[in-house]
Amino acid sequence: MTDEAEAPAAPAATPRHLAPDDVGLVTARDFVYPRAFTFKNGQQLDGLTLRYETYGTLNATRDNAVLICHALSGNHHCAGWNSPADKKPGWWNNLIGPGKAVDTRRFFVICANVPGGCSGTTGPSSTNPATGEPYGLRFPALTILDMVRAQKLLLEHLGVAELHTVIGGSMGGMTAMLFAIEFPRFTRRLLAMATTAREGAQAIAFNEVGRQAIMQDPGWNNGDYPRDGGPRVGLAIARMMAHITYLSDASMDRKFGRRTIQSRAKSPQLSAELPLAAESQPSVAAAADFNLQFEVESYLRHQGQTFINRFDANSYLYITRALDQFDLDHAYGSLEQAFAPVQAESLVVGFTSDWLFPPEQNRAIALALLRAGKRASYAELSTDLGHDSFLLESEELYALIRGFLERRQPDPSDFAI
Amino acid sequence: MENWKSGKTIQPFRVFSRFPDFPIKKIPVSKLSEKRTIDMEIIGEWVEPQTRVLDLGCGRGELLDYLVQTKQISALGVDLDFTRVTACVHRGVPAYQGDMIACMAAFPEKHFDRVICSRTVQELQNPAAVIAEALRVARRVTVGFVNHAFWKNRVDLLVRGRKARNAVYTTPWAESRPANPVSVADFDDFCSAQKIRITRRVLLGGDWKTPCRALPNLLAGYALYDLTR
Numbered sequence: 001m002t003d004e005a006e007a008p009a010a011p012a013a014t015p016r017h018l019a020p021d022d023v024g025l026v027t028a029r030d031f032v033y034p035r036a037f038t039f040k041n042g043q044q045l046d047g048l049t050l051r052y053e054t055y056g057t058l059n060a061t062r063d064n065a066v067l068i069c070h071a072l073s074g075n076h077h078c079a080g081w082n083s084p085a086d087k088k089p090g091w092w093n094n095l096i097g098p099g100k101a102v103d104t105r106r107f108f109v110i111c112a113n114v115p116g117g118c119s120g121t122t123g124p125s126s127t128n129p130a131t132g133e134p135y136g137l138r139f140p141a142l143t144i145l146d147m148v149r150a151q152k153l154l155l156e157h158l159g160v161a162e163l164h165t166v167i168g169g170s171m172g173g174m175t176a177m178l179f180a181i182e183f184p185r186f187t188r189r190l191l192a193m194a195t196t197a198r199e200g201a202q203a204i205a206f207n208e209v210g211r212q213a214i215m216q217d218p219g220w221n222n223g224d225y226p227r228d229g230g231p232r233v234g235l236a237i238a239r240m241m242a243h244i245t246y247l248s249d250a251s252m253d254r255k256f257g258r259r260t261i262q263s264r265a266k267s268p269q270l271s272a273e274l275p276l277a278a279e280s281q282p283s284v285a286a287a288a289d290f291n292l293q294f295e296v297e298s299y300l301r302h303q304g305q306t307f308i309n310r311f312d313a314n315s316y317l318y319i320t321r322a323l324d325q326f327d328l329d330h331a332y333g334s335l336e337q338a339f340a341p342v343q344a345e346s347l348v349v350g351f352t353s354d355w356l357f358p359p360e361q362n363r364a365i366a367l368a369l370l371r372a373g374k375r376a377s378y379a380e381l382s383t384d385l386g387h388d389s390f391l392l393e394s395e396e397l398y399a400l401i402r403g404f405l406e407r408r409q410p411d412p413s414d415f416a417i
Numbered sequence: 418m419e420n421w422k423s424g425k426t427i428q429p430f431r432v433f434s435r436f437p438d439f440p441i442k443k444i445p446v447s448k449l450s451e452k453r454t455i456d457m458e459i460i461g462e463w464v465e466p467q468t469r470v471l472d473l474g475c476g477r478g479e480l481l482d483y484l485v486q487t488k489q490i491s492a493l494g495v496d497l498d499f500t501r502v503t504a505c506v507h508r509g510v511p512a513y514q515g516d517m518i519a520c521m522a523a524f525p526e527k528h529f530d531r532v533i534c535s536r537t538v539q540e541l542q543n544p545a546a547v548i549a550e551a552l553r554v555a556r557r558v559t560v561g562f563v564n565h566a567f568w569k570n571r572v573d574l575l576v577r578g579r580k581a582r583n584a585v586y587t588t589p590w591a592e593s594r595p596a597n598p599v600s601v602a603d604f605d606d607f608c609s610a611q612k613i614r615i616t617r618r619v620l621l622g623g624d625w626k627t628p629c630r631a632l633p634n635l636l637a638g639y640a641l642y643d644l645t646r
Binding site: 345347363366367370371375376377378379380381382396399400403404407 | 491493499500502503504505506507508509511512513514515520523524525528
């Protein structure tokens with residue numbers, strides 16, 4: 001998911017975090033699993049910390065929980081504000097809040113940073129108690145299934161009896177699907193958006209370019225780098241490249257066109273955003289100009305720069321590899337077999353301009369669920385914003401999600417198609 | 418004259434022919450929904466309880482919702498429109514947004530007990546392919562359509578020289594979707610040429626209520642067929 005440009009400061013007198021449909025100030029908490037956590041490949045960690053946030057209240061029957069699963073570069077902070085000084089709210093704040101599509105007056109919303117991440121959950125940048133150093137590449141190989149199992153432990157810890165709905169876009173959609181497969185009686189509804197049942201060659205290829213950018217950076221040093229150092233240029237380039245795959249030709253052209261930065265070049269704020277540019281300035285007079293020319297270049301550099309300040313390069317390697325490994329067809333024999341245990345009612349949403357996980361791949365999920373005899377729907381929203389469309393502020397999308405979460409209860413005598 | 422859908426007033430036709438305008442009866446919303454109810458009731462009688470039913474062009478899911486309520490079917494609707502699929506999801510009727518042939522192609526033979534194609538055939542790009550595919554994925558196929566050879570439609574064209582307008586097709590030419598009008602005789606010919614067995618057929622008069630017993634191609638306003646291979 002992209003780091004959107006900062007929202008302009010609201011002129012309103014009321015601070016944004018006090019808006020009536022906002023969850024307001026939120027504090028992340030840590031769940032420390034005290035026992036050994038075994039990864040899919042058999043490797044173990046002595047204990048695991050998951051950082052998470054919750055909004056709303058768990059009801060008496062403990063069945064109004066909605067789990068939000070984040071994407072590759074997301075984290076547990078999906079709604080509200082951690083401090084009044086925050087420039088941006090959580091990444092899905094437009095969807096989650098009192099009276100919003102995921103209504104926190106009705107649902108107990110949970111979002112956790114995945115294992116292998118770098119926002120407070122145990123990951124490669126966490127300190128290995130055995131050595132006192134960051135795990136680095138000694139962190140166990142990671143899969144989406146490990147993310148699912150770890151989050152299930154958190155849900156048990158929170159006393160959730162069953163999930164009303166598990167929601168996720170992109171990698172979050174994979175996590176959500178696996179929840180419905182691995183914990184069928186626990187998962188009542190599945191909402192997967194802009195995702196795939198099988199990471200295809202193109203998506204693996206993009207991940208590989210990102211990993212190579214990181215691993216070819218001398219700062220990476222086989223994953224052994226200090227917390228304030230590491231392959232910053234490599235990680236920024238990985239992010240710049242990946243960011244393009246989250247957008248679309250049309251949306252980029254609308255946002256930047258061929259506008260050049262000459263008109264804005266004197267702005268000190270802009271030049272401060274461009275540390276990469278400083279590194280790549282040719283020291284001698286060149287015949288051609290390879291300095292910043294277009295706004296889109298400056299935007300991508302800014303995205304890269306923002307990312308290196310909040311993300312760990314080894315986490316990026318581990319999580320992209322987990323994405324590459326995701327293949328439900330192969331893991332379960334076929335997609336229908338994968339979905340055979342599912343008891344959740346499902347809704348899959350594709351976006352017309354998503355070329356990372358295109359509509360066909362989302363449609364394939366819904367059709368396989370239907371072939372497996374499950375209750376499943378597929379909706380496709382026309383947007384030109386690319387893969388990140390699932391984060392779109394769209395009343396149509398909100399109506400769909402609200403309709404799925406709050407729809408009339410199915411007749412108990414109903415059986416699956 | 419009020420358009421039942423938009424509530425807008427439709428100007429009476431100024432026909433350049435020598436014939437006077439045929440008065441267009443005002444058809445209130447209730448009468449149209451009554452017609453739809455009868456359509457639903459007949460299909461509901463044909464649908465066996467607790468079967469798998471696929472509705473092609475399911476719209477907002479009213480028919481499937483009715484069948485879920487009355488026959489406890491497991492339903493799937495197909496529609497092209499996001500808002501209509503949203504309405505289905507909100508009702509709890511599973512729906513697939515997309516092309517109906519592509520959707521059916523994803524299912525094995527006889528996956529469904531019944532495919533319903535109610536008031537959809539006249540808008541299909543390739544009706545023969547759709548019905549063939551429906552007969553592949555389901556044991557029975559129910560087709561319902563407005564008989565465009567109904568005498569009033571003939572009079573419309575013959576006397577007024579205009580596109581037929583009635584309770585179902587309310588809009589003038591310029592505001593209408595592409596249509597491929599079908600008559601009872603067309604459909605009978607099609608079934609016999611394709612060797613499709615008609616197991617049941619219900620023909621209703623212009624009120625969509627009274628059974629039509631004679632000259633169906635002229636006197637039937639609505640036709641419902643149950644097909645099998």
